Each structure stands twice: as structure tokens, then as C-alpha cells.
Amino acid sequence: MLEIEVNGTKHRLEVDPAVPLLWVLRDSIGLKGTKFGCGAGLCGACTVHVDGAAVRSCAYSVGQAVGSKITSIEGLGESGEHPVQAAWREAGVPQCGYCQPGMIMAAAALLKNNPSPSDDEIAQGVTNICRCGTYNRIRKAIRSAAENGRAGR
């Protein structure tokens, strides 16, 4: 039995601590917004925040997350009101949309640490894969979220 806190709610779970956090979020707790893409921390579709930092949850065991505050896309802005989500909506970023929860989580973490990132810092800070190739709109949305000065809150 272990306990984790996700989006402000505590969950007591009968689960092996070695199970990747991704599968606990998706299958034990039912938060399907966090996506599986590679299982090796390479694509970032599974990005969540652990104590505010972006973490690739497919390569991060649930045991490591005990005692931390975990935020998934569902907890970032439930109705999509987070400034990064608003910028994403405004820029019309998604195509298939599959990578976007992870992208948004990565961008939100980046902006929290660095409210005015340069283009280089955006490129270094967001290394997730979008197979549809929405990168230019992602860049634009991050710039716009930063310019609006709302993202760091």
C-alpha cells in the first residue's frame, strides 16, 4: 500500500512501487490525459509535474513520487484556463493532439522557472516529440504565454 497526491487528492493504492507513475495515473487512478508514447522517457507525451518540475512519468516509478505533489494535465487547469492552455487554444496548436498534454505540461514547467525564455531556451526546454509537427505553433504559444506575463503564477 502506498499513498500519492495527484492534483490535490490523496490516493491510497495497492500497487508495486516499481510501476511507472504513468500507468498508475492512467490505470489505477483513471487520469487518461497523460499519454504513453515510448516508455523510455524519450518523447515526453507522459510529462507531468512532480513538485512543480516536469517529469517523464513513463520512466519514473510511483515509489519515487510518494511524498511529492503530482500535477497531471487534468490538474493544470481543469477547464483549460491555465495561461499556457489559453495560449495553446489561441494559437490553434493541436493536430492529432496526442502529444499536447505532455507539451503543455513541459511548457508550463519551463515558464514557471523562466517566465521570459529566449527562443533557444524554449528549444532547449521543450524536447518533447510532436509527430504532427506543430512545433512552430508551440513556440508561438509559449512566446505568447510568456508575453502575457501570466504563466509564471
Next chain:
Amino acid sequence: MKEPVLTRRGFVTGALVTAAGVSFTLSLAGCKDRTKLPDDGEPGVELLSWVVIHPDNSVTLRVPQTEIGQGVSTTIPQMLAEELELDWSTLKSEFYDPAVNAARENVYVWTAVLSSHSAQTLFEPTQRAGAQVRTMLIRAAASRLKVPEVELEAIKGSIRHKPSGKELSYASVAEAAAKMPVPDPKVVKLKEVGDRQLVGKPIPRRDVDAAIRGKIVYGIDFELPGMRFAAVRQSPTFGGKLRSVDKGSIKGMPGNPEVVKIKGAKVGYNAPVPEGEDPDIWAAPVTMDDAVAVVADSWWQAKTALDALAIEWDAGPHAKFSSQEYMKTLAKQARGDAPVVVEAGDARSALAKAVKTLSAEYSYPYMDPAPLEPINCSAYVDGGEVHLWTNSQFPDDAWHIAHSLCGVSPDKAHVHILPAGGGFGRRLQNDFVHQAVQIALACKGTPVKLLLTREECVRKSYYAPITAARFEAGLDGAGNVTVWTCSVASGTSAEQSYGETRFPFQPPNVRFAYKRNPDSPLPFGWMRGVGFTQHLWMNFGFLDELRLLTGRDVPEFYRSLLDPSYIPADLEDREIAVARVKNHLKLFDFAIEKGRWHAPKGRGRGRGLAVGDTSYYPSYPSSTKAAIVDVSFDEKAGLRVDHVFLAVDAGTVINPDIVHAQLEGGIAYALTTALHSEITVENGQVQQSNFHDYPILKLDQMPAVTIEILPSTEPPASIGEDAVPVTIAALVNAIADAGGPRLRSLPIAKILAN
């Protein structure tokens, strides 16, 4: 007139209506208590298969294709709602039902997500269907109000009587409308172009909000109570057989794992094939190898048990297959006597007479389309019925597999389409459907979800075919191209899309030869851009090599080859072929101007240009596009793609924002293809496994993009795949222009690193 049929969605279908507002909860014989299948229906009156009007006056529109990111959940409702006069903010959509499509003789016209056929094929039928339904609603209102039809107009879900201002909601007349005779689609009046409210507008995608909140339910996210989960390992070699599996090796592991053997099979073909046509021309056979599934209470438990499972494989006849060796064989065949498929003029004597000749060999590796959502499919078999929840790009085929494999009558197979996290051609091969149904048959009464690891997706995909090409061409004393020959050999492929060299330019003497080599054990699969992705950059690469011999200027040299007078007089559809060349010229000039071809370049910068269409034969519809790519190249700093300009003539544009998005995405796809993608095989096994050794372009490599759409009122043409071939073609010449190497094989990043 058709009999009314109560579908699983609870809609009353056909032109007759018994009771609108009837509610129908899906229930299945033999279904265990723990498995309650979702009732995906809402009461309503169905009109002409495309439209359902609900009692609250909301309207559901049917989308006859899977959403894989191309935007059909927005563009197809835009086309339908334009003529139907709906309130855009309240409309709903749902994916079509393949069983209904079959029962109604392909009423949805084109349902496979293939060959960029959404707007171009469905624009006309959806407009006409929308106008037919509108006409039926107006007629019903005229009869109700006892006024002439001309005094009525349809506005945002209501019929308004112009003289009195009286309004009737669509819902209030829907039942009566369904009883009206169906108007002839050919005579219904469509809107004037200038009166359109939705078509041509950059309306935000209907799924944006769900996407950014993580609320889209993709195939991988679908779940039912009592569901079990399957992890799958397929024969590591192509054509290998399962020898034995030791079930004892996972006994007692968590999640109650059970082993299911999946038999290798011929699944079908990977595209719809018109009756009487040769399937090997239009498509390619889909085969799958033996596999083992472990089914457990959670997918992680299934995967963990599968990793521990002792499996023995018989490596089969291709245990020694090497893609490197195979490429040598193909190159030899391209050099030899590949069968001639197109000949104009007399290439042989023109080569003999040429003042200068040039030859070169090009090649293209195997590739995996690699959509980001791993391959998955949910299935449930019980009580003589089968249900599938899938994001296949070919749902009609999935439905066929489901009922034939389960041996149930076709109306007992239900396919529920879910959105996909990308497709790019991979999901046209329904191996995963076949596997999921086999597993569900072994676990009757329990819904199961199959999900592959990324490693399994990369190692057992359906691959763009490995290809070798040899070019030889000749010039006269003035630097004119007098003869062009190209001989291609490739692994298994669909011949129509890969067999001929695709090239818009037309020197006076031409010979194309093609050999389809049957010895590739890797199954062929569609990949965004198909054969054009391979051929266009090879052609433009060699063309540029030839141009450098002449010292001529790029646009002037290319323009001289876009000469319709070279098109053979006896060519079938010659007029269309001439029109194509003229379209190329028009777009070419548009691109040179808008793309600032003549703007100065900095030191170490290079610029490349390509123009093309994606037409298999003169009458095959296609957009025309041109790319101008700017790169920086330096021996030490390497390559940087700075800017990609794309001009496109795609006819009527349904949604300019979605067209832009598709083209931006196509550029990224092209850059991944050109810079990074290569699948190699040694000892019969794919050597790549995940994104560390099969990399995808990331944000730091994405260039600035400029897109220009040529205004047009012609019918819509292709968009989804169109950016890929021209971008790669312009890229390889930009690299050479910047002082980089002449690239005759891919992937570029690997070549530059060596």
C-alpha cells in the same frame, strides 16, 4: 423505399420514420453483468445517413473518416453544415458506422484515411447531402405552415417564414421531413461561392479544447468495466513461426496473466480496391506473423509477464536477411534490365547523340511511419456479436475482419471509431485489429485491449519500401536536356503509387523502368507522401546535378522543362497532361515571386527549389505545390534548415487554418524523413527500437515556415501528404547549393555525421 432500420445508435434510418425520440439502450445477449457496453446513442431522426436531428434541436453530423489529426471532425461538418444552415456552436459530430456504410452501399463515398482523400472526395457529396436535407426540412415546414416553399428560408437550425417571421425548429419538422421524397442530389441548388458562411473560413478545430485539457478519448484511452489488457510480442524475424511458449514461466505473476497464441495470417489488403481491379496495383497484401499475447488485469502487468515469458521462435526463411545486402541487389537490378513502364521518344539514340551525359545512383531506406500513439485496439466477442473500438485508418476493412474472423453475420459486427494519435499510413494495415479479435475470441465475454510497446511498433511495422534508382540523362551543346532515363527497383509495394518515377518535367526523350522485387520479407506499408516522397527528391537531385553541368540558372532551367509541347501527341488524356504542366508553370511562377527566390543569400547559405503534384496518372486529381528551402551549411557547425517556403494550389480551401497546419506538419514530417528516418535489418531483425535510434524532429530543428495558398474556386484537392515530397526535394538541392555534399541517399543526418 428502404425499410426503416433501428440501428445500435437508436436512430431511425431510411426515409421512413416510425418514432422520433425513441431511446434505445444497447444490450447484448450473453453479456456478463460486469460488462456494460456504453450506449453511444442519443435519440433523434436520421436524415440521409449524414444528419441526425435531436429533440432539443441539436444536430449530429456523421464524419465518414477516422480523425487522425487531419481535421476531418471540423472540415467535414463545415462542408455539411454550410448547405444545411446550422448553428455551428451547437452542432455535434460522430464517426460513421462501417456496417451502415456497407449495408447502404458505400453511402459515405470514401471512408479510408488514405491518399489525402477527405475534402477532395467528400466536398461535392457532403454539400449535396446538406442541400438535400435542407430541402426536405423546408418542404416539411411548407406543408406544416401551408405556405409556398419559396417563402421559407433555413437559418441556423430553424425554418423561417419570411413574410410572417414565424419560425419552426428543425427538430419540430424532422420527422415529417424524413417522410418527404428525397430530392435528386444533382438538381438541389447549392450556394453561390460568395454566400458561403463556413467553407473557406479559418474556423478553430472543434477538438482543440478537449485536446489541450487531455480529454480526447483516443483508442488507447478507451476502457470498459471488467476489461483485460494484452501485451503482444510478434516473431522477431519476418516470416518467423512460434515454436513454443512456456506458460509456467509466468505462473503466479500479478494480474492473473494468461497466454494467448496469435496465429500469423494474411489480413487483407491495405487500401480499398475497386471491383475488377488488380489489388497488387492499388494496394499491397497485409500479412502478419505469429505472435504471443499475455492478457492480464492491467497492461503493465501484462507487459511485465510478457517480458518474463519464455518463448521460442523458429526464425524462418529470412533469418539471414540483411537490408544492406538487399539494397545492393536492388541497385544491381536498377542498373540492369528493369521492365520499361513509360517511354516517349527514343531514349537510346538520344543518349548516343548527346553532347554530354551524366549518370548517378540514388537510394531510399526502409522507414516506419511512427505515429505517436502506439498501436492498439479494443475488442469484445460474446453472444454471437463482436465489437471493436479502434482508430484504424481503414474501418471498413476492420469491420470485415471482425465479422469474418468471428464467423458472425456482418450486422453482428460493430465498429466504434475513436480518434488516433496520428496515423501517417501505419493504421491502414489492420494487423492490430486481426490480433485483437483473435485475443477477444480466446477471452469470450471479456473485453480486451491490445496495446503494443513502442519497441514492438518499430520492429514490426509496415514499412515504406527500400528503393534504388539509377538515372542517366543527356544534354545537347546548348545545355538543353534531350533525354532522361530512370530505372527503379524496390521492395514490395503498391505498384500504382511506387512503380513509376513521378516527375512533372518532360524532356523530349524519356524512359522509365521499374522492377518490383518480391524478396523483401518486410511487409510494405503506406507512409505519408507515399512514392512521391521517394521519387521527387531523387529526380530533383539528379536534375540539379545535370543543371550544374550546364551552368544555367535554376528557375530558367526548370521552366524550360515545363514544356507541354514535349507531351506525346498520342498520350491518353493528353489535354489533362497539358493542363497539369500549365498548372505547374503557374504555381512555379507564383512561388518564385512569393517565396523570394531571388532574394540575396548570406555566406554559407543555400537555397533549393522544387515543384510537383501527387498525381498517379494525368486524370488523377491532385494539388500542385512548390517548395523553396533555405539552409546554412558549414563543415564544422553542420546543417541547419533555416526556412521553408511552400506554395500550394489546392483548389477550394475548406479551412485555411487547417490547411496551413497540415502543410506545416508535412514540412516537419519531410524533415524527419530526410534527416533522420532509416530502418535497417540484420539477421532478419529490425535494428531500431525506439526514438533514440529512430529519431523524430524536435522543436530545436524546426525551421521558420511561410505558406502561400493560391486563391482558387476549383474543387478541393489533396493537402495532407502534399508538403512532404517537395520539401525533401528542395532540401537536398539547398544543401548542395550551400557547399554541402550532393546527397544521393538518406538519412541526411547520418551521412553528414560520417
